[in-house]
Amino acid sequence: MGQSITVTVNGEKKSAEVEPRLLLVHFLREKLRLTGTHIGCDTTHCGACTVLVDGTPVKSCTMLAVQADGQEVTTVEALAAGGTLHPIQAAFKQEHGLQCGFCTPGMMLTSVALLQEKPDPTEDEIRWALSGNICRCTGYMNIVKAVKSAAAQMKTSAAVPEAATAATRS
Amino acid sequence: MAVETPLKGNIGDSIKRKEDDRFIRGKGNYLDDVVLPGMLHMSIHRSPFAHAKIKSINTEAAQAVPGVVAVVTGALLAQHKLAWMPTLSGDTQAVLATDKVRFQGQEVACVIATDPYVARDAAALIEVDYEVLPAVVTPQNALKPGAPLIRDEKEGQTNNHIYHWEAGDKAKTDEAFAKADRVVKLDTFYPRCHPSPLETCGIVADINPATGHATLYMTSQAPHAHRTLFAIVAGLPEQNIRIISPDIGGGFGNKVPIYPGYVVATAASLLIGKPVKWVEDRSENLISTGFARDFHMSGEMALSNDGRMLGLRVKLLSDNGAFFADAQPTKFKAGLFHIVTGSYDVAAAHVEADGAYTNKAPGGVAYRCSFRVTEASYLIERLVENAALEMKMDPADIRLKNFIKPEQFPYMSATGFEYDSGDYPRAMQLALDKLGYRELRKEQAEKRKKGELMGIGVASFTEVVGAGPGKHYDIAGLRMFDSAELRVHPTGKAILKLGVKSQGQGHETTFAQIVTEELGIPAADIEVQEGDTDNTPYGLGTYASRSTPVGGAATAMVSRKLRDKAKKIAAHLLEASEADIEFDHGKFFVRGSPSKSKTIQDVAFAAYTDLPDGLEAGLEGVTYYDPPNMTFPFGTYLVVVDIDRGTGQVKVRRMVAVDDCGVRINPMIVEGQIHGGLTEGFGIAFMELITFDEEGNCLGSNFTDYLLPTSWETPKFEMGETVTPSPHHPIGAKGVGESATVGSPAAFVNAVIDAVGHLGIKNIDMPVTSDKVWEALNKVGAAE
Amino acid sequence: MLPAPFEYHAPKTMEEALGLLDELGEDAKVLAGGQSLIPLLKLRFASPAHLVDINKIEDLDFLEERDGTLRIGPLFRHKSAERSSLLASRYHVMADAAPQIADPIIRNRGTIAGSVVHADPSGDWGTVLLALDAELVLRSKSGSRTVKARDFFSGPFSTSIQATEILSEIRIPAARPQTGGAYLKLERKVGDFATVAVAVHLQMDDGKVGSAGIGLTAVGPQNIKAERAEAALRGARLDDATIKQAAALAAEAAEPRADHRGSIEYKRNVVRVFTERGLKRAYERARGGG
Ligand SMILES: Cc1cc2nc3c(=O)[nH]c(=O)nc-3n(C[C@H](O)[C@H](O)[C@H](O)COP(=O)(O)OP(=O)(O)OC[C@H]3O[C@@H](n4cnc5c(N)ncnc54)[C@H](O)[C@@H]3O)c2cc1C
Numbered sequence A: 001m002g003q004s005i006t007v008t009v010n011g012e013k014k015s016a017e018v019e020p021r022l023l024l025v026h027f028l029r030e031k032l033r034l035t036g037t038h039i040g041c042d043t044t045h046c047g048a049c050t051v052l053v054d055g056t057p058v059k060s061c062t063m064l065a066v067q068a069d070g071q072e073v074t075t076v077e078a079l080a081a082g083g084t085l086h087p088i089q090a091a092f093k094q095e096h097g098l099q100c101g102f103c104t105p106g107m108m109l110t111s112v113a114l115l116q117e118k119p120d121p122t123e124d125e126i127r128w129a130l131s132g133n134i135c136r137c138t139g140y141m142n143i144v145k146a147v148k149s150a151a152a153q154m155k156t157s158a159a160v161p162e163a164a165t166a167a168t169r170s
Numbered sequence B: 001m002a003v004e005t006p007l008k009g010n011i012g013d014s015i016k017r018k019e020d021d022r023f024i025r026g027k028g029n030y031l032d033d034v035v036l037p038g039m040l041h042m043s044i045h046r047s048p049f050a051h052a053k054i055k056s057i058n059t060e061a062a063q064a065v066p067g068v069v070a071v072v073t074g075a076l077l078a079q080h081k082l083a084w085m086p087t088l089s090g091d092t093q094a095v096l097a098t099d100k101v102r103f104q105g106q107e108v109a110c111v112i113a114t115d116p117y118v119a120r121d122a123a124a125l126i127e128v129d130y131e132v133l134p135a136v137v138t139p140q141n142a143l144k145p146g147a148p149l150i151r152d153e154k155e156g157q158t159n160n161h162i163y164h165w166e167a168g169d170k171a172k173t174d175e176a177f178a179k180a181d182r183v184v185k186l187d188t189f190y191p192r193c194h195p196s197p198l199e200t201c202g203i204v205a206d207i208n209p210a211t212g213h214a215t216l217y218m219t220s221q222a223p224h225a226h227r228t229l230f231a232i233v234a235g236l237p238e239q240n241i242r243i244i245s246p247d248i249g250g251g252f253g254n255k256v257p258i259y260p261g262y263v264v265a266t267a268a269s270l271l272i273g274k275p276v277k278w279v280e281d282r283s284e285n286l287i288s289t290g291f292a293r294d295f296h297m298s299g300e301m302a303l304s305n306d307g308r309m310l311g312l313r314v315k316l317l318s319d320n321g322a323f324f325a326d327a328q329p330t331k332f333k334a335g336l337f338h339i340v341t342g343s344y345d346v347a348a349a350h351v352e353a354d355g356a357y358t359n360k361a362p363g364g365v366a367y368r369c370s371f372r373v374t375e376a377s378y379l380i381e382r383l384v385e386n387a388a389l390e391m392k393m394d395p396a397d398i399r400l401k402n403f404i405k406p407e408q409f410p411y412m413s414a415t416g417f418e419y420d421s422g423d424y425p426r427a428m429q430l431a432l433d434k435l436g437y438r439e440l441r442k443e444q445a446e447k448r449k450k451g452e453l454m455g456i457g458v459a460s461f462t463e464v465v466g467a468g469p470g471k472h473y474d475i476a477g478l479r480m481f482d483s484a485e486l487r488v489h490p491t492g493k494a495i496l497k498l499g500v501k502s503q504g505q506g507h508e509t510t511f512a513q514i515v516t517e518e519l520g521i522p523a524a525d526i527e528v529q530e531g532d533t534d535n536t537p538y539g540l541g542t543y544a545s546r547s548t549p550v551g552g553a554a555t556a557m558v559s560r561k562l563r564d565k566a567k568k569i570a571a572h573l574l575e576a577s578e579a580d581i582e583f584d585h586g587k588f589f590v591r592g593s594p595s596k597s598k599t600i601q602d603v604a605f606a607a608y609t610d611l612p613d614g615l616e617a618g619l620e621g622v623t624y625y626d627p628p629n630m631t632f633p634f635g636t637y638l639v640v641v642d643i644d645r646g647t648g649q650v651k652v653r654r655m656v657a658v659d660d661c662g663v664r665i666n667p668m669i670v671e672g673q674i675h676g677g678l679t680e681g682f683g684i685a686f687m688e689l690i691t692f693d694e695e696g697n698c699l700g701s702n703f704t705d706y707l708l709p710t711s712w713e714t715p716k717f718e719m720g721e722t723v724t725p726s727p728h729h730p731i732g733a734k735g736v737g738e739s740a741t742v743g744s745p746a747a748f749v750n751a752v753i754d755a756v757g758h759l760g761i762k763n764i765d766m767p768v769t770s771d772k773v774w775e776a777l778n779k780v781g782a783a784e
Numbered sequence C: 001m002l003p004a005p006f007e008y009h010a011p012k013t014m015e016e017a018l019g020l021l022d023e024l025g026e027d028a029k030v031l032a033g034g035q036s037l038i039p040l041l042k043l044r045f046a047s048p049a050h051l052v053d054i055n056k057i058e059d060l061d062f063l064e065e066r067d068g069t070l071r072i073g074p075l076f077r078h079k080s081a082e083r084s085s086l087l088a089s090r091y092h093v094m095a096d097a098a099p100q101i102a103d104p105i106i107r108n109r110g111t112i113a114g115s116v117v118h119a120d121p122s123g124d125w126g127t128v129l130l131a132l133d134a135e136l137v138l139r140s141k142s143g144s145r146t147v148k149a150r151d152f153f154s155g156p157f158s159t160s161i162q163a164t165e166i167l168s169e170i171r172i173p174a175a176r177p178q179t180g181g182a183y184l185k186l187e188r189k190v191g192d193f194a195t196v197a198v199a200v201h202l203q204m205d206d207g208k209v210g211s212a213g214i215g216l217t218a219v220g221p222q223n224i225k226a227e228r229a230e231a232a233l234r235g236a237r238l239d240d241a242t243i244k245q246a247a248a249l250a251a252e253a254a255e256p257r258a259d260h261r262g263s264i265e266y267k268r269n270v271v272r273v274f275t276e277r278g279l280k281r282a283y284e285r286a287r288g289g290g
């Protein structure tokens, strides 16, 4: 039996009829075709599915789509709003913070929320904040560098793209 | 953000990766992102038992679930001669079990449905009546007389023994041992682990019932080889098969084999006439697809009193699981294990290997290494550590004493490898300096007086990568060459098509840079394509760090081929003789008058518009490169650990990694590869483990138990490099994707042994968990 | 891994939620953070016919000290505990435990109350509450009752809560001056449950132990309150001998099982070592240090 929900996804209201058991990650990937959110495990360990729900990182494989009714969900697709890369995206590329790219959307969204809470994190704070997102490729070294460099960038640039701020507002 | 670097992309330029733009926007196209009209979903019912006879399978309830289109069983496949398939090592493997199940998690039946949730609901309703048989879970038990016969369906197979294989010179080795002053022994087990890339394996099989064309989207590290194997297994005409390997979310060897799920999805698409998608769960990935290692090793090293290594003797016992499906060259039953003499000048060595069937998942793959090289490197580096310990020598000094010297290259090893180049003392010295090794030894001595446990681990690995040459190395009979096709368009932009397939290694950037170096076309103007068999030249794929050694060489060679033709065109344009034309970084000019020149772009345009008489139009070419030898990257890794005597916890305080992989095409990407490899090595050393209970139940079937390091526990790496080019590679590069996974586990374990060796503890097998460390300490009365 | 079908309810008030539970009984499960329940649904280890999601009910996310009691609401999440300056300054054992639960993203949703009701013997919060001598308020349509944490747990994943009840408040005696605590957890990596963990809560009076709470994680069928160790500390001076004795008693209270994380002897030893270290750290903090 379907249940109707309305979720604000990347700033747009999306209404759908869903089965209660549908996981948020499948709602995003299958129903809305936002395939930047990935699935890497069955047990809530990997964080490849991380999205922001009302600005907070959540593992979308461990939340029901019906629970997101009335809430705001931000996925990786919203980061480069208007085509301008969010500083975190630019930094991941600049510092070689990704290889296969599978963990990258989750990593970036967790990082965005971290920088929102702590604009100038230490290396240990970054490693701690990202410890719910597994990367098999990079060994985390360059991911940490990327987050640091994005932090520096966001501090100096007065003009963070408007949409990007909207995407990370909590 | 920082301005994009203006570098053109020559060799040595750390240009930013071309592929990143789609990934950082969430616009990668991975297997699970592929959606086709009318696509159905498959879910697999798997065996709960490690060994059991199948008495009956009842699929009625599953069939009845609304949305279920078909249920496929082994019996159905058998009608199409598809119930069994060949493995990469010439054995057979059940696609869906018909007679019995031989490991927990084995594929028994598949549901095809309109929705993945429904497929899952129905798969749970399949009822199988099993008669449970005793399971065999160790190779030692498997080889005991009277052990339950696992492969009873194989004609002539009367026990669980698979192969016996030897390398090296037994008589000479026995002689070396007879003359030795000391013999150091080590029995160690390299446990079963799993590459577990973040993306699991999957397929979307799309067979057009009208034309018979099969388009198979697959997470494949070797799409061309897979096409050929599919043609053979499924009996489809090869020209009708197109394999598309989309963006891959990590491979590490996991995506080399063909898995039963691929075959069933393909068969189902053929039978139903609609596309069928199957994407593994993580637990399916861990319990049924390509594991790695599971190798029991006994090593003996003969030494002189002053610490010279004289000989090496090794006995191996391999646990291959229920089907011998190792991904390795057919000639070498224990892969390239016989590289076991490592970085040392050892005159005599002999290796004996046996393989056994057990009731465990099949499909040994080389988790980020060339097959069995990691095991070999681990064994020799652990043996050297123990030799140093027993002879009271410094672990760095004993290595320096025994290294193959720079002037000995090319060096022929006792087991028949010709090492191309190396300077081992230089790499080690750099690592020791970076770490401040001698100072730390003093700190360690001080700490030891206070009863604190600190260790410094040393490992100086030598790897062998980049298979072929094709006369020695093959995959399922296919020679291990690789290919590159380069098309330079009239406007001077180019497309490079490769037989290899990136899984995150940055091919779109690195390979473009090789063309940039050879032809002068900026990397930004070169599109690199891989993974679509209709669209790329035949190649053996990406694993065993072979892309740069083989595919990279092919790229350099095809670029040179085009450069030769371009020279002819330039001569025509410059009205000079071809012999007088010189080339430098994208410019052709007449010798002696560099101002009279044409750019590669001018020449490319002329190749389509203004040709000398008798020359074919176009600037395109293809090369198949069969390397004359493998390449031998090396390096030294140093690890500092502190151990808590109360809990046995090991804390990695520092790690220094000095790698020499020859010429670095894109140093940024090379470092990234090493970071990743070190982290996987760290995981293997301390936490990654797939083990089984006595009944053959898999313990380690999801990330709750199969532990992967996070950013928090992963050490911070301090990097260093030396460059000793490969003399036979066109640009002097060696492979680097795997060195760190090969070399680092021994460095971590040696650090632990270095901390506790003086207490009489000589070995702790991986993963070195805190309880094992504490138990070892407790045994010698040194625990808190 | 996909859940089996169920019906979903998102009541807006506590009364509505309790009404639903009353009506649905054993067929329903409360959904709080979902960080234990949803994984179970996905693995199909649980397949309730109804979920009653309490996340849409207002005012359940609270932490406050009132009338000599620290009160925690059912939607107070791990992440809030991790960031609470109140807990950091006066409830060290909670502040220590919070960042060691699961991983940062799971902590964004998981709740303390959900954790306690889930009653995983390897879960951390139950142990912490045992050390703190907490009380649990269980509400149903017909009223509410209060249960001591030590009477609440009855075995692995089992407690005295009824299917019709909601854990509506956790109550902890407010910390007095000279209180110190610590939570030591041995885990194999971030995101792992404890192999062994020990919670210590000390209340010092005039240089002597006024009261002591010691809880043990993952070394028995449920979270354990090491009562003999607590008793041995009460009224004693915290010298080395006392600490060693209490640690030995705590180790005795543990009933670990051997598994791939370690032997019985190993786990007992870690309990002993952690109790010693925890007592020292708690003492330090009670005296205003660390
Ligand atoms: C990968 C992973 C690692 C983890 N590691 C740890 C760890 O190290 N330590 C640890 O302690 N926990 C760990 N957890 C569990 C986590 O802390 C959960 O958040 C917690 O166990 C459950 O809280 P929840 O709010 O998510 O509850 P839910 O999952 O929503 O519910 C859990 C159970 O409690 C019931 N319930 C919830 N709230 C109430 C209520 N107010 N009244 C009545 N019944 C209720 C539900 O019906 C259900 O049976 C881990 C979880 C994961 C997925």
Ligand code: FES
Pocket: A038, A039, A040, A041, A042, A043, A044, A045, A046, A047, A048, A049, A050, A059, A060, A061, A062
């Ligand atoms: S998919 Fe792994 S945590 Fe969600």
Ligand code: FES
Pocket: A097, A098, A099, A100, A101, A102, A103, A104, A134, A135, A136, A137, A138, B198, B249, B250, B504
């Ligand atoms: S980049 Fe591959 S998993 Fe992180």
